[in-house]
Amino acid sequence: MMLNQNQLMESLRKLNPKHQAKNPVMFVVFVGSILTTVIALKDADAFSAWIALWLWFTVWFGNLAEAIAEGRGKAQADSLRKSRQSVMAKKLTEARYGSAWVHASGADLHKGDFVVVEAGDYIPMDGEVVEGAATVDESAITGESAPVIRESGGDRSSVTGGTRVLSDWLVVQITSQPGETFLDRMIGLVEGANRKKTPNEIALTILLASLTIVFLLATVTLQPFSAFAVKEAGKGAAVSVTVLVALLVCLIPTTIGALLSAIGIAGMDRMLKANVIAMSGRAVEAAGDVDILLLDKTGTITLGNRQAVAFIPASHTSEVELADVAQLSSLADETPEGRSVVVLAKEKYGLRERDLGQLGAHFVPFTAKTRMSGVDLNGREIRKGSMDSISAYLAALNRELPPEVKRAAEDIARQGGTPLLVAADGRAMGVIHLKDIVKGGIKERFGELRAAGIRTIMITGDNPLTAAAIAAESGVDEFLAEATPERKLSLIREKQAEGRLVAMTGDGTNDAPALAQADVAVAMNSGTQAAKEAGNLIDLDSNPTKLIEIVAIGKQMLITRGALTTFSIANDVAKYFAIIPAAFAATYPELNALNVMGLRTPESAILSAVIFNALIIVALIPLALKGIRYRPIGAAALLQRHILLYGVGGLIVPFIGIKAIDMILGVF
């Protein structure tokens, strides 16, 4: 726990009554501090002064927890603010590269303006690339030093203000107003400036406030009760206001009251540490509740690309021949799949890579229309593509797909692979077996999630056969094959109608509707502006596996909140044993039998309870900030563990603590 001067000052600034009034529990302590201070000054009473001092400490400790939690975000915000330095933008008069531009300051730019950003320039504000491609250094936001590519069209077209173009140029259309950029929002979020109480936090505050009222009633009515007792017993004095305030502060749930907002801020902060920006505290809370994860197959469940693992030739040809044409067709194919075909042919059959130029070959790139790629080599036409596209290609030449090739392709699909058919000179040569490589350890991870009650659904564009095989291999609970944005959206709706909370990640513009519908939507920072707008969490690393981590962070926050609430309420039992015999010592000395802790004097007993009540807040700040680790062991086991630690612990700890403080006070 680091404490710097800023945080110290901030914690004192929070003594402002306006700030205190936001938290009903701590406001009662605040009023109690004032009351006891006035009594101490008016009556020149040392006991009241000690109580008053410790009540002020209690209030201050609460502030301190909040200030420390906020302070962590502030440091991050400061570094972000540096990258928001006012940059001079080159505002284009026309929306095309090469047109005339004028210097404009960032504040003068508006939504819809076009700017040109060249190597070395900072991108002035958030926008959409409309022309050009460039490498951009986004380390100011993501912390990742490797530059990323930003280009017009597609899913990598969004740029963030405050990042720097390293090479080439971009024409950017501004998509945000000054002061409302991603960076501005991020600064606001990490500072906690526009932090709103989450729904669960509000509900908890209501419960804490009503408990406070119950205890307020119990202590306020104690005055007439004790006055009656004094009258009847004919000795002693009615309980003093100082003692009543001390009892009240000890009984109301100050521990959780003081730490509640720190827990919320720390939750968002933990997201930040995982390089995820939570657009609201609510998103963090919802993450803990998620019971269905929609995971994209590629990149999350399988390694980003499929790899060729075998060549299965048609009956009229051989494996080597197939490997040879397959390699030829893939020489110019820079996709990972294409590379893997070349590599496999080389490794398995010693076929060396050849240079297309030397061969006088002409590369035929993949197009959406033909859905095939290949080469034209000295009059030979070599093509590779899916079964459907090769069948269509052959059919156009009045040829048929040989049955054994068809069977081989179907076998591969059934095993979860992707069959890639190769044709040469208008004849089917065979099938390349492309295989998805499931990430190591992912099955165990899904097993953990299942134990935690979270189901995983794999989303893939593959056909149902392939999808089923990968689903079985990776251990996901369900899959959605041949997924389209619409089907994804309707799947989310369907699951939500069953009462489930759905989380997903997405990056493309066509993901935006599904992201907006999902309860927890993680947008990739590398994704489009539309996706980022629709998400309530933004993953700066653009790592689809992050979703699993996000759920754990959400759960961690809820567990911390619940544990400290339970602890706080369980603490009350011991405090009664300390204060009740002390409060009535003069009237009913018999009640000293309740002084099970053997506290020395009534004053010491009450003061010890108040000091314990204050110090426990400080003691628990690290826990509130760090959070209680989530273990995927199922709800029942988790509850048992935490009840023992924080419920039973909360009953026992104050007995020891109060006794220890009483003994220490005895030394002085």
Place this chain on the structure above:
Amino acid sequence: MSTSDWIQIGVFLGIFLAAVKPLGAYMAAVYEGKFTRLDGWIYRILGVDPGEEQSWQQYSIHWLCFHVVGLLAVLGILMTQQWHPWNPQGFANLPFHMAFNIATSFVTNTNWQNYGGESTLSYFSQMAALTVQNFASASAGMAILVALARGITRRSVGVIGNFWVDLTRTTVYILLPLSLVLSLVLIQQGVIDNLDAYVKTTGGQVLPMGPAASQIAIKQLGTNGGGFFNVNSAHPFENPTPLSNLLEMIAILLIPAALCYTFGRLIQDKRQGWALLGTMLIIFVPFLLLIVWGEASNMEGKELRFGTVNSGIWAAATTAASNGSVNAMHDSFLPLGQFCTLFLMMLGEVVFGGVGSGLYGMIIFAIITVFIAGQMVGRTPEYLGKKIETFEMKMASIAILVPPLCVLVGTAIAVMHPQGVGGLLNHGPHGFSEILYAFTSMGNNNGSAFGGYSANSVLVNILGGVIMLVSRFGVAIPAIAIAGSLAGKKTTPVGLGTLPTHGPLFILLLAGTVVIVGALAFLPALALGPVVEQFRLR
């Protein structure tokens, strides 16, 4: 404790627990609408469309109106009783403050009695005003429970049932038949039931008469507890034999316990009902044993024909359930017994509690428990598939706040006011216990009397009346509101990540919450009463 003590306790627990499943299943069938032959014509006469369901707001308004009309009717009858028939002793009209207290008391299922039945009320008043409310207040409590069960099972619906249907079915199919059977058995055992004038014996003793048996059956079954005679079930005409005593004791807990099973059936998860019953039992049984053990050598204020064990069991049952009838004087209990009876009421009358009201109170505590501890499993709180959010917490908070507010403020006003302390029989801590007991009893709609405290003053009557109303409505309306809000929510399917609310751990947790949250507010007050007395005994 001797073997025979254990046997008596065992027989009592065994019989009423054995009745839970059959009676609970029957009641569930009633609420599922399996019987319709007898109630249909009532709706036709009243012009109620039984198929028309109500939102929680409408349900609350109908519920409240029903109580207001009942209150005015009782008030009217009591304030004009001298002109009514069946008044052989010629009892006079009651003053307003007294009638108000009685009316609120019976309408709210409290049955706190500031009067002696045989010296104050005509037979007509007993029958037309009080017995009617014994049925009505009990049915109204059970209706809310049924509405709450509907709220839990329904998904995204705005309505929670029809109050008049719930009320009528409860009365016609559950309370009337059970009361009829119990009355007949009690008459066979010697409980009187007539409209005769009081009888003067040759020895000069005046023996009160009246239609007692018919009122006593529902008084026990409907957790009402208002005795026909001043000394309640200690009177030989109300409770003549050991068998009548056993039956009356069982009748106290019968419906509140069986409703747990009914609730489980209605929400289609019987385990949840058993868990709630289990929670009640693990709080109830230790207190029962403490009282019986503590009173083992104390015959003061007890009837010889019942002995200490059956007086102890009755005391535990009547304060755990919000019945309030007595067969021994709690004022004469040793401090430990006083503490236990007070504490059981202070828990908010959720350990069995009133018919319907006890269980919906316990469900509200379950909601609070889920909220406090449920987050420790890493999810926002949910109970029975429903997310517990701001609105539910607001309502649940009001419901747990109102009873302590009533008790503490009432007691505080009473100890500060000359009329409040004027009626004390004893002084010192015991005097404080007498006042605290009176307001705890009224503030939790229990109605049992400690004895010793003459509560028939204008202050106590009016203050007590207001407290009984606030306490009843302050829990009931939030419960209906929660029913409505839950009905409007989606149901989250249960999974491994869901907090299990039927296992032993949750039972312990719920019991812990009831004891800690329900009673923490009262420990300082208890310290000044029975706790001091207990330590003085040493």
